[in-house]
């Protein structure tokens with residue numbers, strides 16, 4: 001189980017449990033199931049409207065999440081949105097860490113507690 005805390009200045013923070021490791025549930029899907037109003041449009045990594053900032057909470061607070069590696073669509077869209085530099089992209093290849101900026105429709109939850117700012 002993973003704890004996901006959704007945070008937005010216009011809404012009260014909300015923490016939900018998520019089954020980790022299913023490889024099917026994105027942050028966006030979990031948000032929708034819990035009526036958390038994250039913006040979205042395409043739900044397929046193309047539009048960038050579901051941009052969120054994801055960090056770990058608990059013992060690894062503030063660190064970028066392990067998550068599932070950035071998909072190619074995320075890499076392209078995050079570069080377009082200016083949320084992923086070339087250096088970060090190069091680091092991803094060598095260090096296998098993801099950045100903090102993710103697309104909620106592409107980020108599959110793993111067994112880690114995370115803060116999702118939207």
Ligand code: FES
Nearest residue numbers: 043045048050105
């Ligand atoms: S909803 Fe379009 S990129 Fe996520």
